[in-house]
Amino acid sequence: MPSRRPVRPHRGRPTPRPPTDSMQDALLKALESAVSNLGVPAGEIRLERPKDADHGDFTTNVAMTLARPLGRSPRDIAQDIRSALDGVSGLSRVEVAGPGFLNFYLDADTVGDVLRRIRKRGDEYGRSDVGHGAAIMVEFVSANPTGPLHLGHGRQAALGDGIAALLEWTGWVVHREFYFNDAGKQMEKLAHSIWVRYQQALGEEASLPDDAYQGAYIQELADSFRAEHGDGFRGDDSAEVLRKMERHAVAVLRAEQVRDLEGFGVHFDEWFRESSLYDDGRVDATVEALGATGLTYEEDGALWLKTTEFGDQKDRVMRKSDGSATYFLPDVAYHLTKWERGFTHVINVQGSDHHGTVDRVRAGLQALGKPPGYPEYVLHQMVTVERGGQEVRFSKRAGSYATMGELVEQVGVDVARYFFLMRRPEAHLSFDLDVALDQSDKNPVYKVQYAHARMCSIFARAAEAGILATNAEADPSLLTDGAERELLNQLAEFPELVERAARDRAPHVVCDYLERTAGMVNSWYHGGNPSRNPELAVLVDDPALRAARLALADGIRIVLRNGLGLLGVSSPERMDRRVDE
């Protein structure tokens, strides 16, 4: 492994509203006032950062949106707005461009002001308070205790934790919860599978039914049970013995799951057991409550709920004719506890194969008076692993699928987390091992980490040269190079980007941002190679320019570190090549 100082993601602290980009605010105000003089109610004015640096530091399409209500040409309106913006300080010029965009160009010092904001806030830069400290629950992973965590769980762990971190960064107080089904049929199946392997180990005739758990881990569980409890259960399939085996299996498997998750840097605030819903009578209470709504009926000996009343495709069985509950019932009971525990905001992260349950759980909750969209769902697609362009299955242990632990062992936590996050949840994720194991800039994780390490190395070098860097009062208006200016705007965008990523529950947006930023950083850094362009190096002779560039390097370092930390990825100060292949 590269030697690295692990940087814990900053978590759990709601922060006050940060000092915003005052230029952005001032410009928006000036625009609002200019537009209000045009005689039509303006909707929300959007001040955007153009993707093309030639289009200024900010841009707006407001003139175009006003063209229809005003019955005038967009460019004409833009001209009017433009002339009303004289005297906004920090603004060097305004251009009307294209079909009617207003492009704003700022003074170098105003653009550079972002460095003061970043360095003032440090580790907190990028945090905001749109959540106002409200409580929100993210439920994720929620694997059954019937086997090891597989790749899909890995993606879900990264995704749920990433969404949780994004919410924390935007001012929510987040509760991470893991729900596991330790009741019902699959538990019996698990116990029976182990029982069969146990009997076989003792030389008894026994065979696994087709629907039993097959993986090699079942054999291991049978072995460890035998080691712990001995050989005294030959041919004994009493409920008591099966229960013993079940308890043993659940304990072992859960411990393994916890170990995998902890090793992955994912920690839960609460592990919620399905069986507890039966133990404390919540399942029965839910049946009663639903019955009281008048939306239930009996048919074929089963008890149904009219979920179609709330948009479900068909009505659902709550209690089977044999008297036992379907999973639907504890699911509703479980979500009621979420509400009752004060979580009126809940996000469930699940595999898209569960999408069929969304409508019915919501319907059950709606029948009991909860709001229609409760809870919110983020459904993600599957993960496949590829190497050399071929799909690989490298698990010896789990049978047909690869485990999360094996993958993390191969590629490391940073790479695994990043790769799981870098695609939109609803897109298939193809995990390319060739790229994941590459340690150059080709690997997006390393690319970003290298960019961070490069900035750190500048400070190390400056320290060697006896240059005091961080306390220098830098004048950012000296950063006039195109690459520098672009970087400044890129850094300024970070807080807005975190807000958007949180709002959209989309950690991949952060990955995308970090890779773009790292690309700019690496190019800026290489451009200042002392043997080629000594005048573009950070550590130039001119003390003022040097201080300004060091401030930029510092700003970059902070933003990359904050961004990586948010994703649960470390920010090493130096990268040492791993040779232990």
Add this chain to the structure above:
RNA sequence: GUCCCCGUAGCUCAGGUGGAUAGAGCGACUGCCUCCUAAGCAGUAGGCCGCAGGUUCGAGUCCUGCCGGGGACACCA
């Protein structure tokens, strides 16, 4: 059959609330470096954004219909 997701460069994927010339990485190709600051650097090529309609001043983005891929449709979880 019904419902959900996806379809963007050879491959893997980004593309805010509809805006300017559709981007990145890998791969390919062309230069350069072997000095230095990091296991390279700089650049080029590559696109009917699945197809067809529609809405709009403007559509990869919104609507409808088709085609293709994946998933879900139990008194299983």
